[in-house]
Amino acid sequence: MRGHGRPFRGSALAALHRQRRHDRLGRDREGTRWHRSGLRHHGPSALAARRVRCAAHRGGPQGRQGVSGIVVAGAGAFGTALALALCGSREVMLWGRDAAAVAEMEQSRTNPRLPGVTLPPVLTLTADPESLARADVLLLAIPAQSLRGVLADHAGALAGKPLVACGKGIDLETLEGPSAAIRRVLPTALPLVLTGPSFAADIARGLPTALTLACADPEAGSRLQALLATPVLRLYRTTDLVGAELGGALKNVVAIACGACIGGGFGESARAALLTRGFAEMRRLALRVGAEETTLMGLSGLGDLVLTATSECSRNYRFGLSLGRREGFAAGVTVEGAATAQAAMRLGDRLGLELPVTQAVAGLVKGQTDVGSALRGLLDRPLKAE
Ligand SMILES: NC(=O)C1=CN([C@@H]2O[C@H](COP(=O)(O)OP(=O)(O)OC[C@H]3O[C@@H](n4cnc5c(N)ncnc54)[C@H](O)[C@@H]3O)[C@@H](O)[C@H]2O)C=CC1
Ligand SMILES: O=C(CO)COP(=O)(O)O
Numbered sequence: 001m002r003g004h005g006r007p008f009r010g011s012a013l014a015a016l017h018r019q020r021r022h023d024r025l026g027r028d029r030e031g032t033r034w035h036r037s038g039l040r041h042h043g044p045s046a047l048a049a050r051r052v053r054c055a056a057h058r059g060g061p062q063g064r065q066g067v068s069g070i071v072v073a074g075a076g077a078f079g080t081a082l083a084l085a086l087c088g089s090r091e092v093m094l095w096g097r098d099a100a101a102v103a104e105m106e107q108s109r110t111n112p113r114l115p116g117v118t119l120p121p122v123l124t125l126t127a128d129p130e131s132l133a134r135a136d137v138l139l140l141a142i143p144a145q146s147l148r149g150v151l152a153d154h155a156g157a158l159a160g161k162p163l164v165a166c167g168k169g170i171d172l173e174t175l176e177g178p179s180a181a182i183r184r185v186l187p188t189a190l191p192l193v194l195t196g197p198s199f200a201a202d203i204a205r206g207l208p209t210a211l212t213l214a215c216a217d218p219e220a221g222s223r224l225q226a227l228l229a230t231p232v233l234r235l236y237r238t239t240d241l242v243g244a245e246l247g248g249a250l251k252n253v254v255a256i257a258c259g260a261c262i263g264g265g266f267g268e269s270a271r272a273a274l275l276t277r278g279f280a281e282m283r284r285l286a287l288r289v290g291a292e293e294t295t296l297m298g299l300s301g302l303g304d305l306v307l308t309a310t311s312e313c314s315r316n317y318r319f320g321l322s323l324g325r326r327e328g329f330a331a332g333v334t335v336e337g338a339a340t341a342q343a344a345m346r347l348g349d350r351l352g353l354e355l356p357v358t359q360a361v362a363g364l365v366k367g368q369t370d371v372g373s374a375l376r377g378l379l380d381r382p383l384k385a386e
Contacts, residue, residue, distance in 0.1 A: 070227075071095055071135035073150065075102060075125070076334065077113040078166060079141030081200035085233050087123040093135070099127035117204045133157035137164065137227065139194065140178070143334050144169025144249070147178055151185040162224060164192040164213075168248035168304075169336040170343035175350070177245035179214075190217065192224055193241050195248035196299035197307035199314070203233065210234040212300040214244035236299060243295030246286040251305040252337030253344060254278030256320035256361050258309040263324020264371035275309045277378075278357045285344060285358075288351055323364050324371045338365045356381060 072083040075096025083094040096102040102125050105111050109119040132154050142150050144167045151158060165178030182191035196211035203209055213235045215221030221237045229235040238244060257278055261271045283296050295301060308314040316337040322329040341362040348355040360374035
């Protein structure tokens with residue numbers, strides 16, 4: 001049973017201690033030490049890493065004082081789902097930029113982007129930017145092309161804190177992922193990435209989900225893992241930020257290709273080929289910019305690709321379907337793969353990499369080609385070793 005509807009009873013500290021005990025057992029089995037004084041990470045975000053430790057110790061009392069431990073920024077489908085998943089046992093606030101939309105959510109206790117889901121009273125909603133300043137840890141469920149702007153607009157509130165990027169895309173201007181955006185705009189913050197196969201609707205309903213949490217500082221990563229995991233939201237940690245965020249970003253491009261393939265009537269065998277060759281491209285690009293193979297093979301890469309490129313619950317896949325069927329697509333729906341296809345193309349060009357599936361998607365999105373021509377272009381490529 002999930003904790004929705006259970007009032008927060010100031011038990012965040014106790015919950016955290018339980019989690020840490022649990023985590024310590026796991027780490028002992030792995031042969032690593034939990035108790036370690038000092039920080040391994042001595043970069044500009046060392047202060048933020050220290051904050052993680054302090055937040056872990058202060059979670060309960062802070063909650064009782066009404067100072068939010070965790071703020072989820074971005075009251076769309078994913079931000080709302082994450083806030084719902086965490087709010088049963090922790091002090092969580094969901095922040096949205098649009099005061100009218102937040103007021104409507106507060107009044108109806110629903111989010112139109114998550115039909116059929118009720119927001120429990122324990123989940124606090126706000127449009128007040130001051131709430132960002134009071135957070136110990138922030139989850140940023142913001143689309144990739146807006147992230148840098150949000151970081152800059154709220155720099156004073158976010159500087160020096162652990163910032164968990166939950167969006168999946170590559171910035172069209174900088175050709176960087178969310179962790180680099182955080183480092184670029186807020187060098188004193190501690191960037192983390194939360195990514196992996198997870199539809200907001202599934203998380204919001206409390207269905208079991210496993211995600212990757214990436215943090216360059218292993219100790220801070222462990223603490224955030226303990227803070228953000230729930231009985232049904234299982235987090236695996238890695239220090240490979242680049243691999244985690246690129247897997248999450250690039251799978252959206254391949255999902256558009258797979259949707260277009262089915263929408264155009266080219267069949268499931270062709271989709272399997274696109275998924276596999278698309279994954280080869282994801283791997284080629286990600287490894288070139290420093291990602292680790294194991295990350296690409298894990299939840300944030302292959303895992304999320306399999307989910308997104310085969311399910312009509314995915315907006316990227318559905319967008320691809322509409323391209324294949326030559327239908328329109330609803331405006332205002334977040335389709336990260338559209339911009340990320342262009343960004344990945346530019347990155348590939350800069351690095352001298354061949355990314356034919358990405359190129360086809362970029363052409364489709366821009367209306368420069370149709371699905372039939374794009375597929376023929378892929379089939380006509382010179383025969384080569386796999
Ligand atoms: N919906 C899903 O199943 C999942 C989504 N994600 C990722 O999460 C990110 C957000 O997606 P969703 O929440 O689904 O999209 P959404 O379209 O439901 O919501 C996006 C939210 O971002 C907010 N936003 C946009 N620009 C903003 C800005 N400048 N300042 C403040 N807020 C801003 C919007 O107001 C909106 O509330 C995307 O990168 C997506 O790939 C990741 C995993 C699952
Ligand atoms: O990232 C997702 C699933 O892991 C959500 O996919 P869409 O953005 O395509 O809906």
